[in-house]
Amino acid sequence: MTRTLERHLAVPDLLPAEARVADPERYRQNIVHVEPDGSFSIVALVWLPGQQTPVHDHISWCVVGVYEGEEAEIRYRVEDxxxxxxxxxxxxxxxxxxxxxxxxxxxxxxxxxSADGFAPPGDLHRVWNAGEGTAISIHVYGADIRELGSSIRRTYDLPER
Structure with a gap:
């Protein structure tokens, strides 16, 4: 599925204008499509420079592709x-x-x-726009994000070892 998404990332007008809207306070999630049976959702995340997620994991599998700009990511595991x-x-x-x-x-x-995919468990990370311009990524989630509100299962406010 990552290769399928990668083929679309070079399409200039793939996203409608309303899916490209940013928020000056935090990264913004813009829902592009939810399959009628709720089996998957397509979401555009729009990031201004420096905006980031908390460390988090997810409620479902995801395939993500960077449509504009670039995103930095740190992947984690939890240890006792x-x-x-x-x-x-x-x-x-x-x-x-x-x-x-x-x-x-x-x-x-x-x-x-670029595109990549992940699925719980083992999907713990923090993502941010480390560039100087807007970054936009397209996420395909195996869940109804309109119903759930977010793909984040939980955040991790833990010290790093």
């Missing part, structure tokens, strides 16, 4: 005090009092025209 990897159960929230820490496992730059 003994250094063992931890996967949180549904409904469980990350708690620093439990000795949990974030560990960086990769730092990448996703350039214009």
């Amino acid at each position: 005090a003994a250094g063992d990897e931890v996967h949180l159960a549904d409904g469980q929230m990350p708690d620093p009092e439990d000795g949990l820490r974030l560990v960086r496992i990769a730092e990448v730059t996703n350039p214009n025209g």
Whole structure:
């Protein structure tokens, strides 16, 4: 599916004007399409320079492609005090009092025209626009984002080890 999305990232007028609208306060999610049965959604995320997500994981699989600009990303895993990897159960929230820490496992730059995919678990990351202009990424989620409001399952306010 990443190759399918990549083929569309070079189409100049792929996104309507309303999907390209930014918010000066934070990155903005603009819903482009939700399949009638709710099986998937297409969302454009619009980022002004320096805007970023918190460290977070997701409610479903996702294929994401950078349509304009570039995005920086740090990927993480969660470890306990003994250094063992931890996967949180549904409904469980990350708690620093439990000795949990974030560990960086990769730092990448996703350039214009690139696409990638992920699925829970193992989808823990922070993303931001590190460029000087607007960045836009197209996300295809395996969920009804209009119904859910966001693709974020939970955020992680944990110290880094």
